[in-house]
Amino acid sequence: MNRLPLAVLTLALACAAHAADTRAAFLKLLDRPLVPVAAEVGAPAAKGGLAEIAFSFSSEATQRVPGLLIKSDTATGRRPAVIVLHGTGANKESQRTLMAELARDGFVAVAIDGRHHGARAQGGSAAKSKEYVEAILRTFRTGKGLPFFYDTAWDVLRLLDYLETREDIDPRRIGAIGFSKGGIELYLAAAADPRIAVAVPCIGVQSFRWAAENNSWQSRIGTVQAAFDAAAKDRGVSKPDGDFVHHFYALVAPGLDREFDCPAMLPLIAPRPLLAINGEIDPRTPMPGLQLCADAARAAYRAAGADEKFVLHVQPKTAHKVNPESLVLARDWFKRWLKP
Numbered sequence: 001m002n003r004l005p006l007a008v009l010t011l012a013l014a015c016a017a018h019a020a021d022t023r024a025a026f027l028k029l030l031d032r033p034l035v036p037v038a039a040e041v042g043a044p045a046a047k048g049g050l051a052e053i054a055f056s057f058s059s060e061a062t063q064r065v066p067g068l069l070i071k072s073d074t075a076t077g078r079r080p081a082v083i084v085l086h087g088t089g090a091n092k093e094s095q096r097t098l099m100a101e102l103a104r105d106g107f108v109a110v111a112i113d114g115r116h117h118g119a120r121a122q123g124g125s126a127a128k129s130k131e132y133v134e135a136i137l138r139t140f141r142t143g144k145g146l147p148f149f150y151d152t153a154w155d156v157l158r159l160l161d162y163l164e165t166r167e168d169i170d171p172r173r174i175g176a177i178g179f180s181k182g183g184i185e186l187y188l189a190a191a192a193d194p195r196i197a198v199a200v201p202c203i204g205v206q207s208f209r210w211a212a213e214n215n216s217w218q219s220r221i222g223t224v225q226a227a228f229d230a231a232a233k234d235r236g237v238s239k240p241d242g243d244f245v246h247h248f249y250a251l252v253a254p255g256l257d258r259e260f261d262c263p264a265m266l267p268l269i270a271p272r273p274l275l276a277i278n279g280e281i282d283p284r285t286p287m288p289g290l291q292l293c294a295d296a297a298r299a300a301y302r303a304a305g306a307d308e309k310f311v312l313h314v315q316p317k318t319a320h321k322v323n324p325e326s327l328v329l330a331r332d333w334f335k336r337w338l339k340p
Contacts, residue, residue, distance in 0.1 A: 019268050019300075026192050026260055030146075030154045032060050037162045046073055050103050059158035066119045067112040067159070068092045070099045071168065080173035080338035081108040081163060083156065083196075085182030088223045089129040091118030098177075098327060105331055106340030108169055112159055114152040114181065129223075137227040140251045141234065148224070148253040149184050156189040160196070173197055173338045177330055179322060180204055180284070181223070188260070191268035198337045199269055200330045202277040202322045205312075207289030208257035212245040219283035219320075221245065227252075262293040267300030273309045273337040274301075277326050279318035290314075309337075 037057040044051040051073040056066045071079065082102050084095040092111035099109035113120045116132035123131065135147040145151065156176070164171045175198035178186030183204020190196040211217040221228050231248055232240045240248075249256045266274070274297065278285050294312045301310040311333075315323050334340075 018264070022259060022264055023192060023268055026188070026255070026265070029254065029260075030150060030157070030192065032154065035059075035061050037158060037165070039162050039165065044073070048100075049073055050100055051075075055162075057158065057162045059155045063115075063155070065112050065155050065159065066092070067110060068096075068099070069108060069110050070096070070103045071108040072103055072106070075106075075108070075168065077168075078170040079106065079108045079168060080175065080334075080340050081110055081169045082334055082338075083159065083163075083174065083176035083186075084109060084111040085152070085156070085176065085178035085186050086111065086114060086117070087180035087182050088132065089117070090179075093118070101327075101331060102334070105335060107175075107334065107338070110159070110163065112155060114185070115147050115155065133224050133227045136224050136252050137230050140227065140231045140248065143251070146253065149181065149188060149256070150253055152181075152185045153188040153192065156185060156196075157193050160193060164195075171195065175199065175334050175338050177202065177334075178204060180320065187262065187266055187269065190272070190274075191265040194272065196269075196272070198273045198334060200275045200277065200333060202326070202330070203279060203282060203285060203320055205262055205266065205276045205278055205290060205293050206285040207262050207292045208249060209261045210289035210292055211286055212242040212249070212257055214286070214288070215242060216283070216286040216289070217242060217245045220285075221248075223284075262289075263296040266293050266297040270297065270300040271304040271306035271309055273333065275311045275313060275330060275333045277313045277315065277322060277330065279315050279320060281317060282320045284320050287314075 035058050039057045042054040044053050050070055053069040056064050059065050084099055086094050092113050095111045099111060102109040116135050121131040139145045139147060163169050176186050176196050177200040179202045183201035186199060187201045190199040228248060237244050246257060278290055297310050301307055315326055
């Protein structure tokens with residue numbers, strides 16, 4: 001009999017014991033008054049055998065979420081869908097190439113603009129991440145909003161509500177892929193909501209706590225450097241260290257490096273298929289912290305009898321990017337488990 005090592009079994013049991021509480025606590029943190037999705041859908045535009053459809057929906061009373069949907073113009077019936085989440089400074093249109101490939105694979109590909117990005121930034125796409133960084137600093141100062149990953153994770157949950165209303169999508173076969181910021185938002189949303197049937201977080205899986213405690217936080221913080229620097233100045237901190245990083249996270253994304261750190265959240269996706277793609281030398285997802293996440297997930301999948309449904313793909317000698325062959329791997333993962 002193939003027995004689990006005692007350390008792995010202990011970790012798996014601990015994960016199982018805390019899974020329900022962790023998910024409930026995270027959902028409570030995200031929770032806000034539900035409003036009707038009130039979707040608005042544009043007319044299809046034909047492009048090279050594909051149909052592009054612009055849409056929007058309400059994720060909360062003051063938030064309209066713009067989205068883009070791409071599918072084969074000959075698709076019929078309910079199809080599996082793949083949500084695509086962009087990274088910092090990007091927008092839904094930046095994912096068009098991958099979305100078109102997914103559509104040709106037989107999926108309905110769906111992308112949205114994250115909070116303070118794309119059409120949701122006052123300056124539009126030209127604003128890049130400026131408004132996003134400003135929103136994070138505002139949260140640090142006022143305690144209002146959760147723009148650092150959490151607000152967009154909430155938008156993904158409301159996107160699922162909208163997709164369930166569409167007659168061209170099978171709500172039991174919805175997968176998602178995200179990149180960097182989008183990868184983090186994806187694993188958070190997938191941990192919170194089992195309607196995400198297949199998850200592929202790319203260059204996002206990492207332990208925020210490990211990074212803060214091992215002086216490896218600089219690259220991830222660098223994505224919102226202006227907010228972090230202003231926050232340190234507010235507190236009179238001339239040389240921010242790991243302790244200040246913990247303080248920053250506690251105010252802009254409570255629990256991100258504690259109870260909702262990736263080693264706690266990733267196991268909540270089990271036993272649903274999960275492919276994590278990371279770079280071997282990515283400074284934003286340091287390997288020791290990544291390994292903590294993978295070990296926790298692997299234990300949960302093994303305890304669920306679903307070892308084959310979790311794969312960590314580390315791209316050799318690769319920093320913060322996703323290689324073309326990894327995107328092929330991701331598409332094959334969706335084909336395997338969502339069966340277009």
